[in-house]
Amino acid sequence: MPDYTLRIRRYNPEVGEAAYWEDHTVEMKSHSSVLEAILEVKAKQDGSIGIRCSCRAAICGSCGVRINGKPGLACNTHLQVAAARGAEGEPITVEPMGNMPVIRDLIVDMDAVHWKKIRRVVPWLINKEPIPEREYIVPHENMVDVTQSMACIQCGACVSDCLSMEVDPGFIGPAALAKAYRFVGDPRDAEQYERLKDLAEDEHGMYDCTHCFNCIDACPKGVAPMSQIMRLRRIAGTDHKIEDRNNGHRHEQAFVKNIKRNGLLHEADLLPDSYGGKLHPRAAPELIESMPVAMKAMARGKMTPGKVLLHPHKAPAEVKQIFKTIEGRPKREELNLYVSGYENAEERGDLAHVPHADDPTPLNPPEPPTAAASAPPAEPEGGDSI
């Protein structure tokens, strides 16, 4: 068995010294986990290293740490994988997660950050009334859909490396917003609109996500918090016409409109359209503010007065066809691991249908689960759409 050296970040508030690094070398199988190596160090060398852990199988969510700079669970990070992240022959660094205060060694104060944010999103079902005598009747797909956010084990890895939270510690953050989707996407919840409005109006709310993808990379359970945040925004903007305080929703719509009309991006239209059109009062201050940029662009020939008013380029047939295909779909396609069953886009078909309030078509009957054993493997819905 090869030797692995772990460089562990140590901190003990009782000692009164700053945090420091400490190396321990252990002989381990290369497919053993970083947690197993730490437990081996604790067992044989130093029992005082603090780390939360229990199940060892990526279910309990206790052992969130940063390994060679990347947040994740110590128990499902193999030593050889961790070692490959660093330079050859260098130790594997293990340090506490970020964005949360350290209590001791690898143990962070999750209650002060993570759980506080979870409590912020009213994390319980607000029942639709009347509560039925038996179960609520809800589509199979909706329950499978929210299972993706139910699969969150609250390990904090996404919180650790959330860039928005680093800038604004008040940001509700990826884990809590994914938790919010678990209720927003649950047809038994009575307050979809109120929840979304609340998350939209909070100045540290769902529009503060900057799409950096760190949470998706960090999540050991495929919850894809950022995707859940995007779905919250989409339901808020599209289904409930809730105002996006950062103008992102209108900006996105402006892009779509622009491309549909011109086939190319037309900056002179994009800006006013993002604020409701050239004549919208909201657009005026933005246009005035951007005048110096426009003047410079004209001076350098990047813009001409003619093009500002009348863009010569028109969308070609291929672009029109793309729009026609997408708009012709009878139902909304959703990105969801459990619904589609596929984790990688390369496997195709990670778009699948989740029913929602405005769905114009009735549900497709899914294959009955009991018959599944005899049915041939089916292509996921929407498998040929991308």
Added chain:
Amino acid sequence: MPSHDVLVIGAGLAGQRAALAAASAGASVAIISKVHPIRSHSVAAAGGINAALNPEDSWESHAFDTVKGSDYLGDQDAIEIMCREAPDEILYLEHIGVTFHRDETGHLGTRAFGGASQARTYYVADITGQAILHVLYEQLMKHHGQLDRYEEWFTTDLLRDGNGHSVGAICRNLRDGRMQVFDAKSVILASGGAGQAFKPTTNGLIVTGDGMAQAFRIGAKLMDMEMVQYHPTTLAENGFLITEGARGEGAWLLNAAGERFMEKYAPNKLDLASRDVVSRAEQTEINEGRGFPDGTVALDITKVPRKRILEALREIVNIGRDFAGVDITREPIHIRPGMHYMMGGVKTDSYGETNIPGLYAAGEVACVSVHGGNRLGANSLLDTLIFGRRSGEHAAARAKLMPMPSTPASKLVDAEASIAAIISRPAGGRRIAAIKDELGTTMNGYCAVFRDADGLAKAHEIVRRLKEEAATASIDDRGSVFNQDVIGAIELGYMLDVAETILVAAQERKESRGAQFRTDFPQRNDAEWLKHIDVAVNGGDVPKVDYSPVTITRWQPQERTY
């Protein structure tokens, strides 16, 4: 000093359900857990929860399956209660938000499970325990006004007053090492099983028999301790669990020759026979040379359609990939029987009350006994919730009649001193981890699927020696903030106590029933052994043994075949 009507120790499914029930009955409640509640090992329960909710099903059928599964050692009055109350419990969970799987009509859907005559297992993919645990925790957050949560507090002592009543506990705040008395009119133990006394085990590192040992030490009786469930499908290398849901969805067990060997052992139920039956069949195949060289047989999940695996068994896809390097959607995975569950525990009545007034127990720590010699898959979640709720309600009702106790400060001083004594032990003793390792290997070597008198006696001798070694084992950490080392030393003591009670009971029962298979007494012997074995503390000596009758209401023992 905190004082509450009801103190719940442990915050897995049983503890959280008990706390919610006690609070909704109007009691002031504290729930204490050595880990954050959602880290509790209930989180790992995968496959589902049984209930006869479907109109074509009946609670009697569920109860009979449970009685038969228990090899007739389960108490039928308690089993009847559990199975009658199961449907309402499922609906309660559904109403508070558990995202149970639906069928094509939008109603609750079920999957098949071992030892059951109907598909009556309700589930959330293969994260049922996690889904229920997280939803119960949502309710704890919602009802924070009536429920005080003490997260990451470790219970060191259960307290009894001069009349012998249970009056609270002493606990240590892991975050700063501060110790405190929690006065309570009723105490509910819900601290789970003792899997870490075995190596390997499917159980998490926190599952160290705390509640069983604490109750035992203050005079509570333990029952059915010899009944240790070996789950048929665990990974060879690390003991991780592959859910029975895999076989429920259609996976097959195969030996090295590719034969579906369950045809020999359980011609009707095949792979979905009771767990004790399947585990013995596997171990027989392995022992007789029909397994793989790594001491395993194969579980072929490729029989299940890939889309269905990815929707309903995603967790074991991850486990196969991350911990065995196997894509279960494409190839069979090697498995073997592994320690999974304690049927035995603190003896209680059907309200969860123990022989100590005011002390309740629910969930794996308890033994009602609804599982008898062998628990059916998906009955453990049900057990935690039904008897968690019943304990909570009864403890709250009892609290209304009792004055608030007040424990003298001297008890806290004693408890602090005993922890300080461990921390200041001189270096040079054997390491805690080494003792624990030897304990686990010993129990798994001599007290597993097949047992005999010689092996059990040898294991008992080893455990007695390990107890002596543990008394002088030294630790590295001398601090107060998250001193996990000192907790490990205390937990080791709990595991050793529990292990000894298991070995005493296993030596005592000279027959084969349920999970206890004695190669020297290979038959079930109802004439002599249709009774529970109770074990109680006996000073520092070997625990003393007693018997109690099995309650039979309507199902007389029969020969048990699947």
